[in-house]
Amino acid sequence: MLTAGCGGANTGANLAKPQLDQAALQRQAQAAKAAKAANAAKVRANELGQIPVIMFHRVIEKPATHDDRTPQQFRADLERLAKDGYVPITAAELVTGRIDIPAGRHPVVLTFDDSSPSQLAMDELGQVKPDTAVAILQDVARNNPGFRPVATFFVTRDMFGKTTPEEKSQMLLWLKQNGFDIGNHTRDHLNLLGKSQKQVMGEIAAGQRLVTDLEGAAPITLALPYGNQPRKKEWAATGKSGPTSYKHAGVFLAGYTPAAAPFNKNFDPLGIPRIRAMDKKGDCSQFCSTAWLDWLKSNPDQRYTSDGDPQTVAFPKFKAPFLRKAFAQRALPY
Template identity: 70%
Template sequence: MSRVGAAAVAAGAVLVGCMPWQGEEAQEKKDAGVAAAAKASAAAAGQANLRKTRLAAAAKVRANELGQIPVLMYHRVVDKPTTQDDRTPAQFRAELERLAQEGYVPITAAEYVTGRIDIPAGRHPVVLTFDDSSPSQFDLDGVGAPKPLTAVAILQEVAQRHPGFRPVATFYVTRDMFGKATPEEQAQMLMWLHDKGYDIGNHTRDHKSLRGKPEKQVNAEVAAGHQLITKLISTNPVTLALPYGNQPDHKQWGLKGATDGVSYDYGGVFLAGYTPAMSPFSKNFDPLGIPRIRSMDKTGDCAKFCSTAWLDWLKANSDERYTSDGDVKSVAFPKFKSPFVVKRFSERVLAY
């Protein structure tokens, strides 16, 4: 190549390296990077401000989602009680009115054990549970409405008077199934409850104590109750209420098991009474034995350990009670309680 040609090539190389469009592209990339960084910084600042706002809101209502939750246990609702577990319609209505006035919002047992506690800020969850599926709890009239003075009818009436007081509960059913004899009638009852947001739980088919029985028999009793429900409606029960509150020799047998092609794996097993229950977000929550509170006035043994007494205690010790921050996606509580939160919920923690 001649000296002139080489010079021309060299000059061309220099010109190509300095083409205007390449400089503009580099500047555009630089500007885009700056814009992206600014956007990320703004997003981070926005998230920080949002978290600060959420913390302030949680602190304002004194949210404590590691607090205790009353799980109330009912049986029959009848005019003339014959056992200590019976309540009159007037007594049942009065207790619901008290719960509504004191800021409680009903949730189901399934929502409780799975941590789906979606209630307004400053309110407190309560779980209403009904054992043995008696006709006094629920029955339908000729047009498909709950019969007057049944527990469901009373609950709906109270909810209508108190906006925000959800008419939901959990029914632990047995083969008696609200006094209905045919599968069609039984399915009708469970479908109505399920469609209205009520929860159906397993109480075993035959309501026999599980204490002292071998694993195979425990599995068979629980599985029979599970199948009783799933044959009638297309949903699986999420919880079990132990007959008489008697735990099997190995607690795990009530929570998970299988027999003859029927398996169950529950989120929680409920006992028959005694104390408020722990938050599902707390390390003290035990799904193998969740306590319930028998509904009763302050008389005899119930002077300390039934519903009136415990609701009085929770009112007097409000810092021990579960109080919502209003956001189902977070778990809010005072920062000093942080050691008690279950690790798997750490990403949802809002400690103020």
């Protein structure tokens, strides 16, 4: 009888111990979350804020259109971003919510359309040529620790001036190996406005094949030529032409305003706005990159500011109504 009684007492103690451990773990988790919230508040994190997605084209000494930048202008654009606390991320990182930057810093997406040789050119030894966009970006990053030398290239068949599949593949492989992102810009830069569903899907699928045949991985982002959406914007996101199917997690427009954070209810993956890289003058006195960066600097509560933890979505409590339900488990209001 005594032995049975002792056994019963031990069993009760053993049952109680896991309950105590679970309660302790819960308290530890709550304390850790409170500490994270305090850190988020300290840097005034707002991961529901706006993110500038800047659209570049050619980087040349003698600009021929308002979309061109000189090497000097492009360098100044990047140095201004670094000075203002921005950290480049890719378009793929934006649309998937994989934003991993230090606390107190702000994400920016650098995008390049049309795969111009002025964006990337290399010598016979595989060295990037000076004054190309990539060379300037890498140089600015070296001089500004923490400023990631990454960007997204929305490519077409005129790929960096190369003509053979081997040369084109070489360029895409170099970009991927060096942390850059490749996006679809259609094969022929066809204006999709007013085109039939067959035409739209055929051109986008051809753009995907262009990348997958050369690089192996299907792009998950698309930049619409001229920023024009097809009659049904869903056609740009998913579709099929012949044996080729495509599915884009984000579709980018030509330019206008900063983009909503991917955690914000206002984020529209089928129509992500971009900002033209231009100085504040003439027609671009309000909607160019310089003007918008000035506005975000003057309105820091509207700008995306990181808490430094990619596993959480931190924001002031009163912004909770703007959180997308899909990210409720990662929410860190303070």
